[in-house]
Amino acid sequence: MNWELIGAVSEAAGAIGVIVTLAYLAVQVRQNSVHLAESAKLAESNQLEATSNIVVDWRKMLLMNPDLLELQERGMQSYLTLDPIERMKFDQLVRISFLQSQTMYLQHLLFKRDPEDYIGALRKLEHALRKPGIREWLSQVETD
Numbered sequence: 001m002n003w004e005l006i007g008a009v010s011e012a013a014g015a016i017g018v019i020v021t022l023a024y025l026a027v028q029v030r031q032n033s034v035h036l037a038e039s040a041k042l043a044e045s046n047q048l049e050a051t052s053n054i055v056v057d058w059r060k061m062l063l064m065n066p067d068l069l070e071l072q073e074r075g076m077q078s079y080l081t082l083d084p085i086e087r088m089k090f091d092q093l094v095r096i097s098f099l100q101s102q103t104m105y106l107q108h109l110l111f112k113r114d115p116e117d118y119i120g121a122l123r124k125l126e127h128a129l130r131k132p133g134i135r136e137w138l139s140q141v142e143t144d
Helices: 003-062 066-077 084-110 116-130 133-141
Strands: none
Touching: 003 066, 003 084, 066 084, 066 133, 084 116, 084 133, 116 133
């Protein structure tokens, strides 16, 4: 056998090996991209579920504790008419509510969601800020 022929066959085999390796890598990169996209969607879905659970738990707490629901309503009308213990409770209710709004807004920014997804929470926050008791609360306490 001719050494030149052996060299040419070896070069062809090497070239085929490189092409097969590149094709394999392309398939792996594509599969990895699909898995990353699915993981991102799953993470976003988990965040949405967690946010939804927070809101549901908040509403359940108020429904199961009519005194807190009544305190929230009275405090939103006039924080200054609440006694000291009621003010502490109302303070925590408002802080929790504002923290929920802040979390939803940060998720909105982080996941670059459609602004329409945040409109409901924004309207709720704007509505709360118009209440006289909330304005009184803001003037009386240090916010987080």
